[in-house]
Amino acid sequence: MKVAVLRFPGTNCEFDTQYAFEKLGHTTELVWHEKESLPANIDLVVVPGGFSYGDYLRSGSIARFSPVMKAVQTYANEGGKVLGICNGFQILTEAGLLPGALKRNNDLHFISKHQNLCVINNDNAFLNQCSKGEILNIPIAHADGNYYIDEEGFKDIEANGQILLRYSDEKGNPVVVNGSVTSIAGVCNKAKNVFGLMPHPERALEALLGSADGVRMLKGFEA
Amino acid sequence: MTAVVNVFLKEGVLDPQGKASHHALDSLGFEGVSDVRIGKQIIIKLDTENKAEAEAEVKEMCETLLANTVIEDYTIEIN
Numbered sequence: 233m234k235v236a237v238l239r240f241p242g243t244n245c246e247f248d249t250q251y252a253f254e255k256l257g258h259t260t261e262l263v264w265h266e267k268e269s270l271p272a273n274i275d276l277v278v279v280p281g282g283f284s285y286g287d288y289l290r291s292g293s294i295a296r297f298s299p300v301m302k303a304v305q306t307y308a309n310e311g312g313k314v315l316g317i318c319n320g321f322q323i324l325t326e327a328g329l330l331p332g333a334l335k336r337n338n339d340l341h342f343i344s345k346h347q348n349l350c351v352i353n354n355d356n357a358f359l360n361q362c363s364k365g366e367i368l369n370i371p372i373a374h375a376d377g378n379y380y381i382d383e384e385g386f387k388d389i390e391a392n393g394q395i396l397l398r399y400s401d402e403k404g405n406p407v408v409v410n411g412s413v414t415s416i417a418g419v420c421n422k423a424k425n426v427f428g429l430m431p432h433p434e435r436a437l438e439a440l441l442g443s444a445d446g447v448r449m450l451k452g453f454e455a
Numbered sequence: 456m457t458a459v460v461n462v463f464l465k466e467g468v469l470d471p472q473g474k475a476s477h478h479a480l481d482s483l484g485f486e487g488v489s490d491v492r493i494g495k496q497i498i499i500k501l502d503t504e505n506k507a508e509a510e511a512e513v514k515e516m517c518e519t520l521l522a523n524t525v526i527e528d529y530t531i532e533i534n
Contacts, residue, residue: 289520289521290523293520293523294520297520325525326523332525333523333525333526335464335468335469335471335526336471336472337471338469338471339471340471340472340475378471380468380525380526381525382525411469411471
């Protein structure tokens, strides 16, 4: 698999993301935000975490207008797979590639810890190696992860199986972490080729370092 | 001309900063505060002297970049 990893001024998870996919045996290529096209023959675009443009105005709001994001829009509209992690999730919602928006955490804190997630839907190109209801232990690190969607939008994403993950306890019961609507931690678009989540699967590759559950998530794209 | 844009979270969308500040005001003994909402003000200097033109342009700026209309409302004042 060939993975394009985008890089904006302020991105800081690009190397972790490259490391993760290369550890799984894939090739990666960093793509600077000023590029107007994506590398040829790629299988996946990852918009990694960080603080693009210093989170000025709103997280992700300026990065979404970068030249490379026009190429990502086209790639996604043609069915190409795109994964946004943390700031990448914020960029994809700002770009309108994913429904909803990410607000400041309810308690205004930057939350950085390992968190249990419950897999809500796995019939997609991302979580197909995970089971429905499975609990994954994945680090989170964000200040603006409070997922908001209006009632009508929520009904749509729920009915279409677009809710990927919820923050949960070890039994899978939803828990309030940052104020997200129904504890949502990740969603996909209607066509199920664009994915976004606040947790960092690329930081959960080794049991020795707390969890290897991220491997199963990222491996989904191999199928 | 100068455009003053105010951006606030929509009614019904919880404003965590407003809520925290409201709580702080209560703790400091300020009574009778029923709600606090925090937004941002963006001041834009424009070359045009045509008010209608300025308003239309700033509206487009708001819809495109300055507000995220999924969660935010905005007001425009042209001076």
